[in-house]
Amino acid sequence: MNFTIEHEQEEDGRWLAEVLELPGALVYGQTAEEALARAQALALHILADRLDHGEAIPRPMEISFAMP
DSSP states (O other), X not given: OEEEEEEEEXXXXXXXXXXXXXXXXXXXXXXXXXXXXXXXXXXXXXXXXXXXXXXXXXXXXXXXXXXX
16 A cells, blocks of 8 residues: 655745545645654554544555655
8 A cells, every 4th residue: 555645844944744545634834844753643543543433444465655
């Protein structure tokens, strides 16, 4: 399972990061690095939540993050 994270700086200086494969997975950070780290953590949290609720996810699972 591969996740693509796009990030950009907002006009107010904050950074927005989005996990493209997970609709609605958007986070803000004070720096690009903080936003990217929060996006990775959110993606993992969403996967853990899906496992907890018995939702199907690919197996075996290997996770990687790409930041273009």
